[in-house]
Amino acid sequence: MNFEKELYSAHDPEQLKIWQAATVGIAGAGGLGSNIAFALARSGIGRLIIADYDAVSPSNLNRQQYFIDQIGMLKVLALQINLKRIGGKTRISIHPLRVTPENLSVVFREAGILIEAFDLDEQKQMLMEAWMSQYPTRPYIGASGLAGVGGNELITTQAFGNVYIIGDGLSEAKPPFSPLAPRVGVVANMQANLCLELLLKGRS
Amino acid sequence: MKTITVNGNVIDWFQGMTVTDVLRIMNYTFRMLVIKIDGQLVPKDSYTTTVIPVGAEVYVIHLISGG
Numbered sequence: 197m198n199f200e201k202e203l204y205s206a207h208d209p210e211q212l213k214i215w216q217a218a219t220v221g222i223a224g225a226g227g228l229g230s231n232i233a234f235a236l237a238r239s240g241i242g243r244l245i246i247a248d249y250d251a252v253s254p255s256n257l258n259r260q261q262y263f264i265d266q267i268g269m270l271k272v273l274a275l276q277i278n279l280k281r282i283g284g285k286t287r288i289s290i291h292p293l294r295v296t297p298e299n300l301s302v303v304f305r306e307a308g309i310l311i312e313a314f315d316l317d318e319q320k321q322m323l324m325e326a327w328m329s330q331y332p333t334r335p336y337i338g339a340s341g342l343a344g345v346g347g348n349e350l351i352t353t354q355a356f357g358n359v360y361i362i363g364d365g366l367s368e369a370k371p372p373f374s375p376l377a378p379r380v381g382v383v384a385n386m387q388a389n390l391c392l393e394l395l396l397k398g399r400s
Numbered sequence: 401m402k403t404i405t406v407n408g409n410v411i412d413w414f415q416g417m418t419v420t421d422v423l424r425i426m427n428y429t430f431r432m433l434v435i436k437i438d439g440q441l442v443p444k445d446s447y448t449t450t451v452i453p454v455g456a457e458v459y460v461i462h463l464i465s466g467g
Contacts, residue, residue: 317463341464357439
């Protein structure tokens with residue numbers, strides 16, 4: 197049995213070819229980033245570049261794709277291990293660092309699309325501005341407003357040229373509203389879904 | 401009538417209109433913003449001084465913590 201062939205046997209071969217040729221950047225490996233990475237690796241993306249400076253903590257396990265025996269491990273390293281366990285051929289390039297405007301081009305130079313998966317609004321703003329000024333023609337998929345529960349119908353995709361923002365645009369992660377696995381997962385998977393769509397449209 | 405477009409909404413334009421004017425008119429009080437005028441990024445420190453040309457397409461992107 198050819199595992200690789202079986203793994204993607206339900207994919208359209210033409211679409212799979214496009215995804216396998218793609219390199220996608222993911223900035224952050226928390227609730228959004230770890231779920232985005234799983235969705236894209238399972239879809240057959242050729243290469244993921246993932247950056248995050250943080251280590252796995254117990255409170256991450258309520259929504260992030262890590263496990264109890266990985267507490268204390270660098271998230272990018274743990275994620276690389278977990279993604280490899282799927283068994284596909286997606287190359288996982290990891291950068292254990294804090295992304296800044298200065299190192300953006302070192303880390304994500306080869307990414308045709310960047311997906312923002314940060315927690316803090318200042319960080320989201322910094323990344324979007326840096327990407328838009330350094331790679332104005334490459335798509336950017338961000339997230340804004342995903343805390344709490346319910347409100348499925350409020351989560352949308354807004355397009356600002358080739359910058360896309362997914363979320364409800366309202367729900368901030370601050371007490372009593374925390375980011376919970378279902379809603380964070382919805383937004384993460386919508387980001388990944390849009391990424392696959394943009395790749396097929398040849399807009400990366 | 402001379403106008404600009406802000407996040408898809410058409411609003412009246414006036415001579416000397418700045419980014420700060422647009423935020424006030426649209427009643428946008430968000431903390432963390434990224435603003436583009438005709439595809440060009442507007443730096444945070446120049447919202448009060450950046451004058452918007454007539455017919456411009458303005459994007460005001462609002463960013464909220466959580467991820």
